[in-house]
Amino acid sequence: MPGVATPDLSDDALVEMLSLMEGAGSVELKLTIPESAQRSTVEALGMDPLGAQVRLVSFYDTPDLQLESAGVVVRARRVAGKGDDSVVKLRPVVPSELDRKVRESPMCMVEVDAMPGGFVCSASLKGVPGTPVREVNTGTAPLRKLYSKEQRAFFADHAPAGIGFEDLKLLGPIFVLKIKAAPQGYARKMVVEMWLYPDGTRILELSTRCRTDEAFAVADRVGVMSNGFSACTSACSRTAAVRAMLRVASSSRQHHGLFCLRSSCRVRGVTRR
Numbered sequence: 180m181p182g183v184a185t186p187d188l189s190d191d192a193l194v195e196m197l198s199l200m201e202g203a204g205s206v207e208l209k210l211t212i213p214e215s216a217q218r219s220t221v222e223a224l225g226m227d228p229l230g231a232q233v234r235l236v237s238f239y240d241t242p243d244l245q246l247e248s249a250g251v252v253v254r255a256r257r258v259a260g261k262g263d264d265s266v267v268k269l270r271p272v273v274p275s276e277l278d279r280k281v282r283e284s285p286m287c288m289v290e291v292d293a294m295p296g297g298f299v300c301s302a303s304l305k306g307v308p309g310t311p312v313r314e315v316n317t318g319t320a321p322l323r324k325l326y327s328k329e330q331r332a333f334f335a336d337h338a339p340a341g342i343g344f345e346d347l348k349l350l351g352p353i354f355v356l357k358i359k360a361a362p363q364g365y366a367r368k369m370v371v372e373m374w375l376y377p378d379g380t381r382i383l384e385l386s387t388r389c390r391t392d393e394a395f396a397v398a399d400r401v402g403v404m405s406n407g408f409s410a411c412t413s414a415c416s417r418t419a420a421v422r423a424m425l426r427v428a429s430s431s432r433q434h435h436g437l438f439c440l441r442s443s444c445r446v447r448g449v450t451r452r
Contacts, residue, residue, distance in 0.1 A: 188297075207291070232356070257352070265330065
C-alpha cells in the first residue's frame with residue numbers, strides 16, 4: 180500500500196505547516212516547471228492551449244518596493260470574459276493572529292500554499308472594483324477606486340507607515356494564460372498558468388486547490404500523476420526568479436511588469452542539503 184505523500188520538510192517545519200493548515204480554509208499545491216520542459220509538460224497533460232483564459236495582471240508598489248519588503252501585495256486583474264477583480268494580500272500570516280473581523284469577512288480567504296520543500300500561509304481580501312482597472316492603469320482614475328473600504332482598511336493596517344495608495348505605482352500589467360481542466364486520465368481539475376514577462380521570461384505553474392483535511396492525499400495523487408515531469412527543485416523557484424528581476428528593476432527605477440503574485444512569498448520549511 181503506497182504511503183501518503185509528505186513534503187520534504189524538517190519535523191519542526193511540518194508541525195508548523197500543520198498548525199497553519201488548522202486555521203486555513205484551503206491548501207493550494209503548486210509545482211513550477213522549468214522553461215526547458217514547459218512545452219512537453221503541457222502536451223503530456225493533454226490540455227488544449229486554445230482553451231486558455233487571457234488575463235492581464237497588474238501590481239502596485241512604491242518605486243523602492245516597500246510593499247514587497249513588508250509582505251503586502253496589492254493586485255488587480257482584467258480577466259477575459261469575466262471582468263475585473265482586486266485583492267489586497269498579506270503573506271506570511273498566522274491565521275490565529277488575524278483580526279477577527281477580517282477573518283470572518285466573506286471576502287477573506289486564508290490559504291496555505293505548498294510546494295516541493297516549502298510552504299507559506301497568506302490572507303487575502305478580495306473585491307470587485309466599481310471602476311475599471313484599465314481606467315486606473317491609464318491614469319484617468321485613482322488607484323483607491325479599485326478597492327473597497329474593507330480592503331483599504333486592511334492595507335492601512337499592514338502597509339509600511341506613511342504609505343498610502345497614492346504612493347503606489349503600476350508594475351505591469353503582466354500577460355497570463357490560464358487553463359483549468361482535468362488532465363488526461365486524471366479526475367481532479369488542475370490549473371496551468373503561463374506568466375509571460377516583458378523581458379521574455381516564461382513561468383509555467385501547475386496547481387490544484389483542496390480542503391486542508393485532504394491535502395496530503397491529494398498531494399500523493401498529484402505526485403503520481405506528475406511522475407516524469409521535470410520540475411524545479413527549489414521550493415520557491417518562481418519567487419526567486421521574480422525577486423531577481425525585481426532587484427534589477429528597483430535598482431534602475433524602471434518597473435516594466437516585473438512584479439509577480441508571489442514575489443513577496445517568504446517560503447518556510449525548505450530543507451537545506
